[in-house]
Amino acid sequence: MPVVIGAGVAGVTTALLLSKKLGYRMLVAAKHMPGDYDIEYASPWAGANYMPVSVSGTELAKWDKNTWGPLADLAANHPEAGVHFQKCEIHSRTKDLGSATADWFAELLTQFRQLPKEALGPGIDSATAFTSVCINTAICHPWFVSQCLANGVIFKRVIFEHILDAAGGGLHPNGNVDLIVNCTGLMASKIGGVQDTTVVPARGQIVIVRNEADRMLDVSGTDDGDGEACYVMTRAAGGGTILGGSYQKGSWESQPDPNLAIRIVKRAVKMCPALTNGKGIEHLDIIRHGVGLRPVREGGTRIEKEKIDGVWSSYGCAQAAVDLIEQAFESRAKL
Template sequence: MGRCQLHAMPRSVSIRGTDAAELDKNTWGPLEDLVRNHPGAGVHFQECEIHNRAKDVGSATANWFKELLSSNPWFVKIVPNFRSLPKEALGPGIDSASVFTSVCINTAIHLPWLISQCLSNGVIFKRDVFDHILDATTSGIHPNGPVDLVVNCTGLMASKLGGVQDTSVAPARGQIVIVRNDAGKMLDMPGTDDGDEEACYVMTRAAGGGTILGGSYQKGNWESQSDPNLAVRIMTRAVKMCSALTNGKGIEHLDIIRHGVGLRPVRDGGTRIEKKRIGGVLVIHNYGAGGAGYQSSYGCAQAAVDLIDLAWDVQAKL
């Protein structure tokens, strides 16, 4: 795994194109290591099948899945077992499809595992409400001395946090249904006949984490409650695309665990990984990855660490 290449303190790193590929590429190695060597992390390999329909080109969800739909994606030599499906293997209405080995994360296991790793390394967690980014430097948060550095990973709330107030950050609402049914593999189709902002994807999480059925990409939508009509469309599409879920039967044979809504922190111009001084305090921004938060997580973290190391090196020479 190479390090993320940043050029001379950039203002931001785009999540599209080459820079996005570098962030994702630098994340694949650590995730693969978790699968092979850390079973408690809740990450496992899963075959992923991407279905492409020419008529979906230009839709909000097709643009979201753009790299996956490329005939020669940047990750073709990164992920194992990449191949294109022959025309005769495609279902009705599908113009092309590719298959490869991906990773699937059971976040209900993975996030607590990450916290445990932090605790093992002496990290202290505190929960508080900040109106301004410099509130993180107050004595009530850090009673042992002055704060030299703040790493800002506030995601969507970077749009509202004082001292940051990045108006280019907006939510892209995603809705899912979690079921007990097993899909056996991961399936994605970045487009539907139900609307420009809807997609169809299925993924079964490790260790009894259920199967995720999605979804939507509703930019600018802050609604946190599940839309029952959208939920029915999600389940209908999933059962049609993946007959293994219900053995060819209808959505009434889905065993629902719960419905969920998430607001992806999308930033115009891409992920912001940037060094800045605010009120004399060094701030490293790392937010705005949108729907690529997990798949670019280690790459983004390393890029932020590189900026910190560079800042310390410069300061040491002064």
């Protein structure tokens, strides 16, 4: 039976798809579970939204495309999942090379259009508008767990020193672990037997406020440094509005930087005056500051199978992992 290591969005989505498609009594084993807030655990800190930047024709673009349908279905038919449709604008500056949205985006999302020049703010060279989804991870992540539980998936808190510890006796109720699905995210850089040194953190710092924005907004870059970003998104079901942010590659710092926080709120209010009805940052009602470490891998997401003697993007990546697992079991059945 398969064991999924990791209970972030990748782990629970993979477990859910496996339990639905293959009927396995899955086990998800992880150090952190939905509801936890820890610097090692990226999923709870995510905004989150659907805004791919992958290049058409690549494997990543395929995974991104395959993710939109399930997310749109959740927004349309499952309000309890904490996913909702939201108008979105991406403002681009010519000097921010390589920051444009995916070239296939217009074919997928509704109401996609270019904004007229007269609608652009100072320093913005072009902008696109469309309808996407915003995900309240505080609701959506536990909802995925509930769907897993309804399919018989078992969850256990376990800390593994080595990837093969997941195959040890007594972990799975059936006692026979013949496949391990590694969804450890950032911890893939540290766990024994994997230690993928190409996986590094990209530190994200956010400010969560009670003020609401009338749309999701994102700017292609800032003048405050390459590791800083500017975006605004209001979560569904009273989840507050996320003001971001940063993309500080290689940084493991877990504590919010107060100076960065000030820059974040200043950029957000300038980009979206509706947050404070045209007033200053002192009119923001702050809930909390947060820091999360995105798992980033040099060369892109790794989804592959490996035989050991003695792999996110959400739905699209999880489906690719499920396909590999099916192939693995089919190969074994033919032996």
